[in-house]
Amino acid sequence: MKEIYPWQKNDWARLQELSKRPPHALLFKGAKGIGKFDLAMNFALSLLCQQPDESGFACGKCSSCHWFEQDSHPDFRLLQSELLSLDGEESDSGKKPSKQISVDQIRGLADFIGMSAHQGGRRVVIIHPAEAMNTNAANALLKNLEEPPQGLLFILVSHKPQQLLPTILSRCLSFTLPAPDMESATQWLAGQGVKNPVEALAASGFSPLQAVQLDEKLGSEERDKLLRAVRQPAALDVFALAEALQKTEQALVVQWLQQWCYDLSSMKLSGKLRYHIGEEATIKKLVEPLAPLSLALLQKHLQMAKREAQHTLNPKLFLESLLFSYCQFVQK
Numbered sequence: 138m139k140e141i142y143p144w145q146k147n148d149w150a151r152l153q154e155l156s157k158r159p160p161h162a163l164l165f166k167g168a169k170g171i172g173k174f175d176l177a178m179n180f181a182l183s184l185l186c187q188q189p190d191e192s193g194f195a196c197g198k199c200s201s202c203h204w205f206e207q208d209s210h211p212d213f214r215l216l217q218s219e220l221l222s223l224d225g226e227e228s229d230s231g232k233k234p235s236k237q238i239s240v241d242q243i244r245g246l247a248d249f250i251g252m253s254a255h256q257g258g259r260r261v262v263i264i265h266p267a268e269a270m271n272t273n274a275a276n277a278l279l280k281n282l283e284e285p286p287q288g289l290l291f292i293l294v295s296h297k298p299q300q301l302l303p304t305i306l307s308r309c310l311s312f313t314l315p316a317p318d319m320e321s322a323t324q325w326l327a328g329q330g331v332k333n334p335v336e337a338l339a340a341s342g343f344s345p346l347q348a349v350q351l352d353e354k355l356g357s358e359e360r361d362k363l364l365r366a367v368r369q370p371a372a373l374d375v376f377a378l379a380e381a382l383q384k385t386e387q388a389l390v391v392q393w394l395q396q397w398c399y400d401l402s403s404m405k406l407s408g409k410l411r412y413h414i415g416e417e418a419t420i421k422k423l424v425e426p427l428a429p430l431s432l433a434l435l436q437k438h439l440q441m442a443k444r445e446a447q448h449t450l451n452p453k454l455f456l457e458s459l460l461f462s463y464c465q466f467v468q469k
């Protein structure tokens with residue numbers, strides 16, 4: 138939580154300047170997927186922390202930091218659309234989660250705004266994304282922005298500020314977050330395990346956080362391909378699969394296969410699964426005729442393959458050999 142993204146160092150320094158005399162309302166604006174919300178959360182945390190370090194980062198140890206971690210800070214409120222709060226899951230009522238921030242959510246702040254601060258006088262409300270407020274919600278918020286209570290900071294996070302009411306815009310100090318510089322963004326992506334950071338960054342429209350998601354999506358499609366095939370080793374077309382996966386990072390393919398084989402062993406020995414929950418019937422059937430020893434040997438084989446995967450010259454050949462071994466071990 139304490140970490141900011143490497144391309145946000147300047148933004149952080151600017152915020153530290155601002156925090157000496159914070160305005161009543163800040164508008165964090167900038168492209169989607171560059172970490173505006175995370176920066177806002179970090180800034181809120183640092184404003185509320187009782188002992189921030191000299192760079193302004195929260196200590197992570199005080200009661201304020203602790204409350205924040207637990208989502209129970211009495212001087213902090215986060216307003217998001219239901220869709221974001223539920224992370225895309227269905228709500229309890231089974232209804233589709235709303236994309237909007239409702240007027241009731243803004244009105245729900247009344248008690249909070251009316252109270253005085255628990256700690257040191259500072260309080261923070263983050264609204265994310267601000268453009269999710271419908272007109273009624275925006276008008277309700279406006280009242281609060283017109284008569285701001287002492288020590289309360291509103292942070293509106295938005296990548297579509299043009300959709301906000303001009304009356305709201307005029308009451309917020311605009312804080313523009315520039316697009317990340319290429320170097321720190323690609324370095325960060327590489328650190329996240331993204332295979333082709335430059336391409337991923339470009340494909341995502343220079344939004345590092347979206348680049349990671351994009352990359353995961355690409356990865357999962359190939360993973361599905363592999364998992365569909367290994368379920369039926371007797372019907373596995375080694376050459377076709379090796380061809381289909383040859384552009385995927387070899388170590389990643391081995392890792393997926395290791396997780397699969399971990400579950401085969403685990404099923405054989407304890408009847409439990411770790412990675413492929415829901416595949417019980419398939420895996421049970423697959424391991425039934427197998428000796429625990431051949432599964433153990435297969436895992437050992439994969440460990441060696443993992444090391445080899447770092448420096449293979451011919452991915453296709455490497456995968457063919459890997460898949461043939463798999464088929465041999467599980468069809469004994």
Ligand SMILES: [Zn+2]
Nearest residue numbers: 186196199202
């Ligand atoms: Zn702290």
